[in-house]
Amino acid sequence: MLTWTNSIKALQDMLSNAKRVLVVSHMNPDGDAVGASLAWRSYLRAAYPNMEVRVAFPNKFPEFLRWIEGAEQAMAYTDKKEATLDYIKNCDLIFCLDFNDLSRLEALGEALAAHSAPRVLIDHHLQPSEEFDLVFSDVSMSSASELVYHIVVALGGKPLLAKGAAEALYVGLMTDTGSFSFGVKTPKTFRMAADLMELGIDKDEVASKVYDSYSEKRMRLLGYCLHRKMRVFPKQKAAYISLSREELDEFCFQPGDTEGFVNFPLSIKKVALSALFTESQDKTHIRVSLRSKGKILSVNELARKHFNGGGHFNASGGKYFDSLKNCEAYFENILKNELYL
Numbered sequence: 001m002l003t004w005t006n007s008i009k010a011l012q013d014m015l016s017n018a019k020r021v022l023v024v025s026h027m028n029p030d031g032d033a034v035g036a037s038l039a040w041r042s043y044l045r046a047a048y049p050n051m052e053v054r055v056a057f058p059n060k061f062p063e064f065l066r067w068i069e070g071a072e073q074a075m076a077y078t079d080k081k082e083a084t085l086d087y088i089k090n091c092d093l094i095f096c097l098d099f100n101d102l103s104r105l106e107a108l109g110e111a112l113a114a115h116s117a118p119r120v121l122i123d124h125h126l127q128p129s130e131e132f133d134l135v136f137s138d139v140s141m142s143s144a145s146e147l148v149y150h151i152v153v154a155l156g157g158k159p160l161l162a163k164g165a166a167e168a169l170y171v172g173l174m175t176d177t178g179s180f181s182f183g184v185k186t187p188k189t190f191r192m193a194a195d196l197m198e199l200g201i202d203k204d205e206v207a208s209k210v211y212d213s214y215s216e217k218r219m220r221l222l223g224y225c226l227h228r229k230m231r232v233f234p235k236q237k238a239a240y241i242s243l244s245r246e247e248l249d250e251f252c253f254q255p256g257d258t259e260g261f262v263n264f265p266l267s268i269k270k271v272a273l274s275a276l277f278t279e280s281q282d283k284t285h286i287r288v289s290l291r292s293k294g295k296i297l298s299v300n301e302l303a304r305k306h307f308n309g310g311g312h313f314n315a316s317g318g319k320y321f322d323s324l325k326n327c328e329a330y331f332e333n334i335l336k337n338e339l340y341l
């Protein structure tokens with residue numbers, strides 16, 4: 001493992017030789033995936049005017065992130081497969097942001113696995129895989145966006161961060177910390193937020209664009225989840241919500257509509273573990289989101305052990321390859337037999 005200074009030097013060398021750069025982030029991109037990627041793109045374009053830089057995600061990202069600078073030019077592999085592959089073919093440097101394993105890119109990851117261009121990881125998840133040539137991995141970072149910011153500063157690029165890039169970084173910081181209520185592990189995170197304000201962001205406006213953006217259907221879906229679908233297990237201090245495709249369709253589900261729903265049961269004083277199960281569109285699997293409160297239960301371990309996934313200590317995700325009913329039964333079984341919260 002290189003020291004920070006040597007990693008920055010190696011990155012500088014890579015950047016000075018790169019002509020066509022790809023920035024990618026994970027499936028079902030969230031605020032940090034999109035914020036970090038678009039901010040990194042904005043910085044690279046400002047610092048290296050002759051470099052071609054494009055951002056690609058495995059699938060589309062939610063509407064409430066579409067206002068961020070550069071969002072319109074980003075490619076979604078599920079939507080623009082040919083155009084994405086065409087760009088990827090001749091790129092000479094690949095940045096992987098906010099994930100730790102190429103499998104998180106699904107089909108796009110397969111397209112990249114055989115690519116000869118060096119891969120640089122910029123991430124804050126536990127246990128990165130060995131698929132990367134240069135690794136910036138720091139679990140003390142609140143978000144990939146925070147790590148991007150520190151890298152930009154180390155490269156001497158802070159003066160090049162315009163308002164659009166600062167807004168993108170703030171989106172990542174704000175969304176990955178639940179508006180600074182969890183995941184802030186060092187005072188540096190608040191210093192960065194202060195720096196972003198000095199760079200001209202209007203933090204209230206950014207928060208409003210991200211959070212006050214529900215469609216009526218989405219708000220009603222949330223109400224339905226909490227009123228009708230949340231199951232609470234007081235003895236196990238746990239709760240879960242499960243949603244079938246039919247239920248999602250009834251509320252005209254759009255990508256991102258269930259973002260954040262898994263956190264709501266944790267607002268119940270005695271609930272320390274929350275899960276959200278949503279049936280995939282093709283009904284081949286169940287998407288699993290897990291959250292825990294406090295320092296006792298690692299949902300990263302839970303996701304790794306039971307749901308082919310991973311993530312952070314208090315926030316993780318994965319998949320379950322069977323029916324929704326069986327997923328519920330499987331989870332209840334885990335609650336009853338394994339977890340003594």
Ligand code: 5GP
Pocket residue numbers: 026028030098099104288289290308309310311312315316317318319
């Ligand atoms: P979410 O529940 O919001 O989809 O994801 C929460 C956290 O878990 C994120 O940090 C995300 O990167 C991670 N995560 C979500 N799904 C998966 C997955 O399928 N595999 C792995 N390894 N991590 C995941």
Ligand code: MN
Pocket residue numbers: 032033098124142143144176
């Ligand atoms: Mn993140």
